[in-house]
Amino acid sequence: MVSDIEWATFFPSAVLLAATPGANQLLILRNGLRHGPRPAISASTGRFAAFALMVVAVAAGLGAVLTASEVAFNAIKWCGVAYLLWLGGRTMLTAARKDPAQGQKTTGAQQAPAEDTQDRGADLASWRLARQEFIVAASNPKAVILFTVFLPQFLVNGAEDVTIPLLVLGAAYIGVEFCCACGYAALGGRLRSMGLTQRIRRLLDAMTGAAMLGLAGWLAAENQ
Template sequence: MVTDVEWAAFFPAAVLLAATPGANQLLALRNGLRHGPRAAVGASLGRFAAFALMVAAVAAGLGALLAASEVAFTVVKWSGVAYLAWLGVRTVATAGRPADAQERRKGSGGAAPRGGRPVLPTRRLARQEFVVAAANPKALVLFTVFLPQFLSRDAVHVVLPLCALGAAYIAVEFCCACGYAALGGRLKALGITRRARRRLDAATGVAMLGLAGWLATEER
């Protein structure tokens, strides 16, 4: 299984791909800034659950089916566009608003704060990360195209090597997510001004709107 993968070529490409700012990495940065790195890393597990499902789908051949089906791709694509656009608008609209104030209004899932500290909405943030990752059909197609490039040409059985590549990519993405979360946590610890936080939130929202527009214009 391991010998059927070109690991030396895979890891540099995976690091470059995972480190490139995208919707989920921007969420990790924003969550780290608003809730701290631990909550941001915990929330990112939602993304990796979506990625694990995508890897399983690719190994089962469903990724190629999505790439070949115009109707399936269009349905998933516009679902992703709608969610990213909604999330972008919401992020811009709440830019600069204190996170604890928002969570008190939401009721923090009905739980009361303990010791005067707000309850972190990790489950909601993880669900948000999951939906952002799962609603992007390009991610599944990317796994379909990206992972097989690093299989040895003489590989006969590809399911296990594809799963190994998928697990390795998720590990690389996790390390990058930790970096983005740590950066957000560092900015939080430095006590950046409300104006700077508002600008960062607004930039994140605009970036998500841009990603929604990019996805809307992309073809299979």
């Protein structure tokens, strides 16, 4: 299993990695700004579902197969590049487009249907945001390599069965990542509560989109 000393070195390293701005952290920051911290945190379940699958795959030995296969690595890498380009470009377009007027009042019989429509729209939006988080996490081969290379460093040398320790370390890292994700969502919610003007919100969207495009370029330039 994992010794106390290894836990003591694992958590600071995990916090550093999880807190570093990446595609998913930028995405949850944007979601917190546009939709509030609760929907942003709820949507992050998509990311952690992808991470959980990765941890299981690494514990089963599939991570080593991926890192050894240039074809598999490049296939996932270019899927990630394409999705980040699409998401970043869409975010840039959203920043350039003015939001339509909102807040039209409804009365009487119109109010209940409007509330039902809003509830259905909120459910659809939650699924859409969670799907974005899942795809961004799952299409990043560097995340798989992180679990493949980072986690085994904290295992006792000479351990015969590393499956359970890898699962434990993976669950611990997901917990650390969740705490950092909540921080990014809270920051986005804080910016939202400050009553930022539409111009500033569009500027932040543009910065997020540009960062995602930059991450896509970095991922495209990375070799296995």
